[in-house]
Amino acid sequence: MNRGVKILKKMMMSVLTFSIMLVFSACGDKAGDESGTFLSLKKDGTIRSQIEESFEESYYDRDELEQAVLEQVADYNSRTGTESIAVEKVEVKDGIAQVGLTYMGAGDYAAFNQAFFFAGATGDAEKMDCNLDVVLSSVKDPGETIGKADILALKDEKLLVTDISEAVVLDGKALYTSDNVTVSSGGKTIKRTDDGSQMIYVVYK
Template identity: 70%
Template structure:
């Protein structure tokens, strides 16, 4: 095993989203954050996690990285009794590691990553115990707002509730958002701001 990998492997096993991946220097001192991680919500209800982070091959081994991910996914699937998560790709190129995982649904993503994550109908969110007593503002007009009653009265629109900080590509466009959300790509991508409440709400269609 190459020097430094036990720390790196521990980070992967505990997080496996690489959202705050630490890449240690040769002396084991300083670390830095790298970007490139995002989620994609697919129309069929599945979720793809795209993980792209700095990976120094002189300290870490691609095969061991892949094996660590596969072991964690296999453990989860065995406990779930189904192929709830699949590893689509793990590769290292030009000092960058890329991993793509496909989750069967929001519940699997939330459970595997120990995160708060819901996407679906607002009534389902309330039944699941999510607090919908919030005020959301229109992406087009911040003076246009909706409260809990409006959220519960939604029709075809979907509701996203999460506490993750990664960028999320919606299978639609953001219509209403909480005040701790930034919107980009014409309403198709949302992200939590660094300040404010850690839980974000997005109504999209």
């Protein structure tokens, strides 16, 4: 495995070690200038991923990193016969590398990153093998809870179930979450609080 691939794998699989910082504009409660490592869920179903990592070691090479990113994305698109992942950015500046990718959907993100990632209609969750035997608490009133039957009965809301550790900027606002999730930025941003051994659940709209 060449150094570029190792660098990319380190960036994509070791997000627990990253310094994550999200900066949002106060206008309209929408995501504004974001930095760090995070995912953004978009209204059209696409997922924007930004990975940020220290890149100060002298033996790291920006061109090698870019080649590794392009090769892995091209390999995935070739194997799936699609153009499901697009490389938006590979930059190295002031000792920091940033890689921006756009995925056509949650399935592509999950497959490429070897993660569990469901984001969609609550009624589709069981079809994707999501375990819904959980109790979720209201963001506004933690004393208010919902269970499996309540989740499946929701019609307009969406459900996020994942084992990733990155912060996620929702295409809506969090309404109910599992107890290993924190919510910030007016309900727009969620992040896990545990060691990553459990799934996180977020109902949002």
